[in-house]
Amino acid sequence: GAVVSQHPSWVICKSGTSVKIECRSLDFQATTMFWYRQFPKQSLMLMATSNEGSKATYEQGVEKDKFLINHASLTLSTLTVTSAHPEDSSFYICSAIAAVGTDTQYFGPGTRLTVL
Amino acid sequence: TQLLEQSPQFLSIQEGENLTVYCNSSSVFSSLQWYRQEPGEGPVLLVTVVTGGEVKKLKRLTFQFGDARKDSSLHITAAQPGDTGLYLCAGEGGNKLVFGAGTILRVKS
Numbered sequence: 001g002a003v004v005s006q007h008p009s010w011v012i013c014k015s016g017t018s019v020k021i022e023c024r025s026l027d028f029q030a031t032t033m034f035w036y037r038q039f040p041k042q043s044l045m046l047m048a049t050s051n052e053g054s055k056a057t058y059e060q061g062v063e064k065d066k067f068l069i070n071h072a073s074l075t076l077s078t079l080t081v082t083s084a085h086p087e088d089s090s091f092y093i094c095s096a097i098a099a100v101g102t103d104t105q106y107f108g109p110g111t112r113l114t115v116l
Numbered sequence: 117t118q119l120l121e122q123s124p125q126f127l128s129i130q131e132g133e134n135l136t137v138y139c140n141s142s143s144v145f146s147s148l149q150w151y152r153q154e155p156g157e158g159p160v161l162l163v164t165v166v167t168g169g170e171v172k173k174l175k176r177l178t179f180q181f182g183d184a185r186k187d188s189s190l191h192i193t194a195a196q197p198g199d200t201g202l203y204l205c206a207g208e209g210g211n212k213l214v215f216g217a218g219t220i221l222r223v224k225s
Contacts, residue, residue: 004158032211043122043204043218044159049211093158095213105213107151107158 003027004096006108013084014116020080021111023094029074030096034105035067038091050077074099084115119143120207122216130224132194137203137219140187145207145214148188150179153202153218162190195223 003026013019023033031052036044048058048069056069068080077096081088091112095105121140129135139148147166151159163172165181165188172179176199178191192199200223206213 006158034213041202041218041220043215045215046212091156095158103208103211104161104164107160109158110156112156 002098002104002106004094004106004108006092006094006111008111009109010112010114012114012116015085016083018080018082019084019113020078021092021094021113023077023079023096023108025075025096025098025106028096028106029099030077031074031099032097033071033077034095034097035069035077035079036093036095038093038110040091044093047079081113084113086115089113089115120205120214120216122205122219124219125217126220126222128222128224129195131196133223135192135195135221137190137205137221138187139189139205139207139216141207142186143207143209144185145209146185147208148181148185149206149208149213150188150190151204151206153204159202159204192221195221197223197225199223 005024007022033050035047038044047062048056050056050069050071052071058064071077093110095107123138149164150162153159163179168183168185170181176193180189203219205216
């Protein structure tokens with residue numbers, strides 16, 4: 001149980017375009033989901049906390065107008081990278097906390113974004 | 117701001133050797149977790165330690181939480197090539213996880 005999926009697993013896009021990444025909790029409902037960013041051989045940096053039905057809470061230094069987060073249901077959160085640039089190329093990972101039970105974060109497999 | 121310092125950053129050892137990874141902070145965490153991550157994949161939870169002084173064992177891996185809940189260690193006995201990966205510690209504070217910088221472990225056969 002407690003499986004989190006991400007789609008797509010990798011994406012290549014042109015500079016200036018927008019890219020949407022989906023994070024789904026497959027077998028549980030998640031009131032809270034988190035979005036992280038990870039550069040090669042580095043740790044995970046929290047970008048924002050996404051709560052179902054409310055606005056996301058962004059970490060300091062993360063542009064909310066560039067990284068749009070929508071958590072419309074208890075099983076889906078989306079991250080849209082708007083007007084992507086090469087410096088946005090990174091590994092984006094989401095995690096989810098179950099609505100019922102422990103506060104354990106279950107991580108998705110990540111999405112590799114490459115902006116040309 | 118809560119910070120977790122993880123050391124060493126990189127470790128390359130021979131199969132069969134033992135190793136220890138450390139995670140230290142000046143902050144107290146309600147719990148601390150250890151993850152292992154392989155390239156191109158998300159982190160996989162290895163263990164959660166909650167009680168100060170707690171020791172948990174997972175086959176050849178031994179995890180310890182400091183008495184003051186500010187530090188933790190991961191000890192691997194008789195490392196194997198399959199242990200190769202990025203090891204991350206993460207402290208829970210305010211419903212968020214604060215990650216250490218990670219330790220890249222390479223076990224050579």
